Amino acid sequence: MKICKNIFLFLVLALLGCNNQSIQSENSVFQPNRPLSELISIDEVNFSIIDSAYLKRFNVWNPFIAVNTKLSRLTPESNDHRSILNSIKLDLQDINQNNIPYPFNKPEVIGRLRVVKTFVYKVNSYELNAVNLKSYEEDVIMIIESYNAFVEKLNALAEEAGP
Structure with missing residues (x-):
């Protein structure tokens, strides 16, 4: 016994x-500071680029250029993706409908900008952990898609306005 x-x-x-x-x-x-490709199913990050033929139009909009430059650093190998997105959030706070230069100060640009801001702010609003990893993946993909729609609209408006 x-x-x-x-x-x-x-x-x-x-x-x-x-x-x-x-x-x-x-x-x-x-570990949230692993490369982006290890956290979410993404093999490449393809951001639309601003049309170099109309660079003069874009160069007067410094906050947008800052966001564009920082987003270009976001790659699948980026292990500092959280800090990049936080830095972009701070730059986006400086952009509002009152400081968008011509020819971009149109409702369709303002609307697309709001969508980009929404997802960047959302990604920065929660701590990245195993529980919300799927949300993080969806939000990062939405940042890419909404930013591409935003840049495509900017390129179209720059082309309409001419060099």
Whole structure:
């Protein structure tokens, strides 16, 4: 009888020890500062580029140029993607409908800018962890898609206005 109690006690302690170890290893596995491609299913990041034929039109809009430059640093290999997106958020705060230069100060640009801001702000509003990794992936993809629509509209308006 005493041997059965000892065996039972040993099994209980062994199971409890294994249980704690798996919890610790699960919590320590997630590292948000890994390359973007290791966190989300993305092989490449393709941002639309501003049309160089109309560079003079874009160069007068410094906050946009700053955002564009920082977004170009966002690649699948970026392990500083959180800081890049936070920096972009700060630059986007400087852009509002009152300081958008001609020919870009149109409702369709303002609307697309709001969509970009929404997803950049959303990504910066939560801590990146294993629980919200899927949301992070969806939001990063929406940043790319909405920014591309924004730049395509800017290029079209720059072309309409001429060099």
